[in-house]
Amino acid sequence: MPISTNQILAEIGTRLGPLAKDVRQSTKHYDLYEALTLGLVAKSAADVGATVGFLDTNLKQATAYLFRSSPGSLANPGQNFTHAEIRFANLPPLEAHAGIWIAGKSQVPHECDCVVLRKDEADAVRSSGRTPLWGPVLLHAECKYYTKPIPFWQGRNFLGLTLDLGWKGGILLMNQDRANVTQLVRSRKMASALRLQPGNTADRQDVLKLLRRKFRRYRETGDV
């Protein structure tokens, strides 16, 4: 049966009111989206046998969960930010961070929305004050949350970033379908592009499956 314009607008209006109040006051969507990505990284590692804990910048168990809303330094954080520590038996531990700079092959620092790197590199960075290097990175996920169609240049940017990070486990996560961006990224075997739409269980499972594969490889080889 065709929808009635007035009726559907009235129904949308009743739901929009309370949600809009929250949207105006709340944190930007992409901050939450990055936190969700870090959560998926932590869950996928735990799913394949890792022990995962959330720590603060003093490497103590986090009692509050604070994340970056703008890119920052792993070495000199301005606040007590939270990261995940990932431990597989008999392997060097890893850390997962949101919104930190990583130096690429070009020596140029790049903002990574979510990155997993070896803990010994993170420790070296904390004591020296330098930027983490691309070599000890296991994977990085870039999060694109758009209310309008995701621009094609995001695909080009992502490939450039992934190239400079040595094609090491680059994953592009988008909140919507964008065929040309996906086609571009998937034309390179070492990069992945997936849709992660909020509230979509199938999307979440696809992302977890991909992340589990990367952690399983680490568990089996110890290589980043």
Next chain:
Amino acid sequence: MTEEQATDIYEGLVSLLGEHGLSWVIDEVHAAVTEGKTEVNESKSPQDEGLLFAHRRRRTGVGYVQRDWTNQERLALLINAIEAAVCGPALITSDLLEVVPAWSNHSLAFAADGLDREIDFVPLDGSIQDRVALARGLVGLLQEIRGELDANLD
């Protein structure tokens, strides 16, 4: 859905968004509408029909054309924008609780590194349930419109 009904719903939604202080969502959609829509235009000449696939593929030219969005496509853009901007945050908090149950009954906080800005807090307690239910209801209504649009666009 007719062009006329698509226009009526679009304008009705624009008006609702404005009333609720969400003009920025309209601005994002207007920006995309102004840019126009890029379409792939695969050209193929009739003499290519008899060629092997590989040869045909090499000869096939891929072109791009820029055109205006139709009223139905413009409405689809607005629906996607409302879903992402208005429903997205509540649905992400719900996803977060499923993915990291340890974060339930805590707040997530967000702060700009190195900048003296306010910290934003997002509670992950029982209070989110009402928002999630509203967001799911709104997604359902938007899907209903999208369903009618898809029937037209196919």
